Amino acid sequence: MAERLGVPFVDRAIPGAVAAELGCSLEEALAHDDRAERGLGRLLSGALRLPTVTFGGVDMYVPGALPLPPEEFVRHTEHVLTEIAAQQGGVFLGRAGAIVLAGQPGALHVRLDAPIERRVRQTATLGGMSEREARKLINENDQARTAYVRHFYRVDPADSRQYHLVIDSTTIPVPACVELIALASTALD
Template sequence: MNVITCSRQSGSRGEEIIDLLSRELNVQVVDKDSVEHALVKNGLPERSFERYDEKKPGFWDLISSDRERYFHCLKASILEIAQGGNSIIVGRGAPVLLAGVPGVLHLRIVAPLETRIHRVMEAHSCGEADARRLIRESDHNRAGFYRYFFDSDWDSHDLYDLILNTGYLKTRHALEIVRSLLKTPEFQENAATTRRLTELSLAQRILKQILVDEQIPIRFPAVEVSGGTATLTGTVNVAASIERCKAVAENTEGITEVLVQILHAPEIYNGPFM
């Protein structure tokens, strides 16, 4: 089972490399259409996908309840897709969501700005000014998406295991490098991969159920799953919310024990929950 996340700059030939790599490895490409289908299946209204997909949210988008629904549906969808294996997940914050999962390769494809400009001019049959604008808008949106949804820097080298600069590497050489890396023990599927993906997916299912489906009022919510044990933390101002959160976890398939460390502190917050 190969799971690869891939971040790409506009004009870096990322799509070309992803397509060729998927054919060679016989794995699916999880792109915009695939993610949209998974998100809708997880309960996201179709209108919300285009509103947030790899975009920097506007002011009203940031305070909309749709933002939280999109975020939790996205996390649940990416984790479910990764559990299925044999996939290249393109963008959508996957390097952050799958960070630290054993065996997952985090790939980034870049190129020098002038190279990107010439490629975009050719691909879109446009002038240099339009190409610069398209690249600037793409970079701005993708960086904003990472910053506002994941509090992360899209350009940070720390997110990636391998960065390919196609301004200097030919496509066939880039593919050879990826193939060689995938043969190493560090990027082979093992029991730790399956276990960690299962734990992350269970934790996100519980969190989504609490916050989005049940809309239980809780501050600073977090769910950790280890083995079959789920640990719930957060702060509530209504004691009954603790039992509601616990019930959600107990009714989640795959959870055998629930540890509740949610603090009841009504004096901390008495206003509406967002």
């Protein structure tokens, strides 16, 4: 899609830009990328953010010694998305882009979706993997993205009201999806 529109596909550049803004490692930014802590992990990560460290039985405040809260990564991810969208535009994947860029002039919000069985078959075929592996991958990605959007934005990422266009890319061939999106993008210019 990015190639067709002549704009960058910035998916993999986002965590690097967030890491640079926060002054943390790329690995730490990737660990928070498009993810929300759930259940016990959320409770434990909250406890880890308490601003004290124990040395020899003495609690001491050590600024910057503990991991940044997930909200800080989200805030910087939003900043990176809005800056790239405003400066050069691009094709963004995930990261609640339809919500973050809802007010961005000229931004087209598209959701590719389909029934799970067809998504599994398509992913297995395109990814050269078994249907079992494809199902696991899809379930993990869907759960992580849904948790991220619901936790940080309090909306359902599958709600069609978040998008200008929702396409079943398992029924409509990918090249036709690209053309539909390109046509829709010209309507917003």
